[in-house]
Amino acid sequence: MKVGIVGGALQGMEAVFLSDKAGFETLVIDRREHAPALSLSDSQEVFDITEDTGRAEKVLRDCDAVMPACEEMEALVLLDEIMKDSEVPLLFDLESYRISSSKEKSNEVMAGLGVPLPKPWPECGFPAIVKPSSQSGSVGVSAVNNKEEMDAALGTVRSLNDVPVIQEFVSGTSVSIEVIGNGKTARPFYTTEVVLDSNYDCKMVLCEPGILPEEDDRLFSEIGRRVAEGMGLNALMDVEAIYTKNGLRVLEIDARIPSQTPAAIWAATDVNILEELVSMSMGRDTGKKNKNGCSAYEHYVVENGNMMTCGEKIFGKITEPRFEERFFGSYEAITDYAPGKDVWRATVITQGRDPGDVLEKRKKFIRNVMDECGLDEYIDRSPKMI
Numbered sequence: 280m281k282v283g284i285v286g287g288a289l290q291g292m293e294a295v296f297l298s299d300k301a302g303f304e305t306l307v308i309d310r311r312e313h314a315p316a317l318s319l320s321d322s323q324e325v326f327d328i329t330e331d332t333g334r335a336e337k338v339l340r341d342c343d344a345v346m347p348a349c350e351e352m353e354a355l356v357l358l359d360e361i362m363k364d365s366e367v368p369l370l371f372d373l374e375s376y377r378i379s380s381s382k383e384k385s386n387e388v389m390a391g392l393g394v395p396l397p398k399p400w401p402e403c404g405f406p407a408i409v410k411p412s413s414q415s416g417s418v419g420v421s422a423v424n425n426k427e428e429m430d431a432a433l434g435t436v437r438s439l440n441d442v443p444v445i446q447e448f449v450s451g452t453s454v455s456i457e458v459i460g461n462g463k464t465a466r467p468f469y470t471t472e473v474v475l476d477s478n479y480d481c482k483m484v485l486c487e488p489g490i491l492p493e494e495d496d497r498l499f500s501e502i503g504r505r506v507a508e509g510m511g512l513n514a515l516m517d518v519e520a521i522y523t524k525n526g527l528r529v530l531e532i533d534a535r536i537p538s539q540t541p542a543a544i545w546a547a548t549d550v551n552i553l554e555e556l557v558s559m560s561m562g563r564d565t566g567k568k569n570k571n572g573c574s575a576y577e578h579y580v581v582e583n584g585n586m587m588t589c590g591e592k593i594f595g596k597i598t599e600p601r602f603e604e605r606f607f608g609s610y611e612a613i614t615d616y617a618p619g620k621d622v623w624r625a626t627v628i629t630q631g632r633d634p635g636d637v638l639e640k641r642k643k644f645i646r647n648v649m650d651e652c653g654l655d656e657y658i659d660r661s662p663k664m665i
Contacts, residue, residue, distance in 0.1 A: 283342035286349030287314025289538035294348045295319045297553035318599040336361045346370045368560035372514035375534035382412045382444040403447030411441035417479045451523040458503040460512030467503040471540045477660040480590025483577035486547035546574035546630045575629045582622040587658040597624040607647040
């Protein structure tokens with residue numbers, strides 16, 4: 280099984296990692312010769328698919344499945360077009376992505392399905408969150424407490440040539456769930472907890488039983504299924520929400536491969552989301568069952584003699600990463616570490632039988648790095664609360 284992955288950044292690294300764990304061969308295409316997923320893959324092609332469509336069609340039709348791992352609409356539309364009449368499955372649903380890539384459109388869809396959302400502006404009052412409708416992740420997102428901060432946040436959105444979505448600021452546990460659909464029915468997978476750094480970027484994902492109370496976990500799964508089936512999803516998406524004191528509030532959906540949560544799920548459950556998606560596209564069932572373990576998936580950067588947790592954007596600056604098992608005692612890592620290197624990065628997976636076991640192994644990994652690299656300080660920053 281050969282998977283063609285278009286895009287070599289964070290999503291591309293996730294797709295290569297999951298493919299590797301499923302025993303698939305990987306081909307990564309990216310227009311940048313130093314895109315980090317290239318060094319992780321079995322084979323590489325460096326070119327812009329939108330500028331050489333003939334080459335793209337030839338290379339991708341030689342694969343057994345194609346996974347877009349990028350968010351440029353021009354490239355995604357092209358992939359949908361060139362793979363349309365091919366027998367090679369495209370593991371992507373362009374129409375669902377069009378909905379999810381607009382927070383305005385996706386909020387309309389979810390509101391129509393009765394999904395619990397944060398209150399809109401101006402009903403919500405302050406504090407509020409101002410988000411650009413069409414950006415990914417935390418790009419352009421601002422938490423505001425007053426009119427002056429609101430005006431500045433709206434200016435940020437305008438600078439991105441986007442339109443603002445303003446909602447109630449909700450606090451609580453940040454959670455995510457993956458859903459795979461076949462165009463008619465959908466299957467939700469496992470709830471993960473998303474832990475943020477001081478820039479509201481994901482620094483860690485936890486996968487373990489009991490992240491949500493049982494009833495709320497069932498509701499979250501049902502929300503994921505309802506939204507996927509309501510859109511006619513024929514691929515993969517994730518649903519992101521905050522679990523507040525008043526229950527779940529869904530923030531957004533993304534109909535594309537996520538860049539962090541699937542690896543945490545694989546480590547804890549042995550269920551590989553990409554393998555499940557490939558099997559679904561071919562009308563098969565992997566038969567994989569949840570092994571009910573626990574995992575932590577987290578990003579680190581070492582620089583200036585310190586070890587720091589970091590969000591995925593800082594980790595994404597990694598150069599020529601490799602997979603490494605038992606990295607400083609961890610379960611698995613993606614890293615560009617070398618002995619004596621002053622600045623290096625790592626995404627580290629810790630696996631355990633329960634949350635306490637994972638925590639002890641994480642502490643041991645940190646101690647190993649600090650001791651063996653002679654570092655001065657361990658820094659772990661969290662968002663400033665409103």
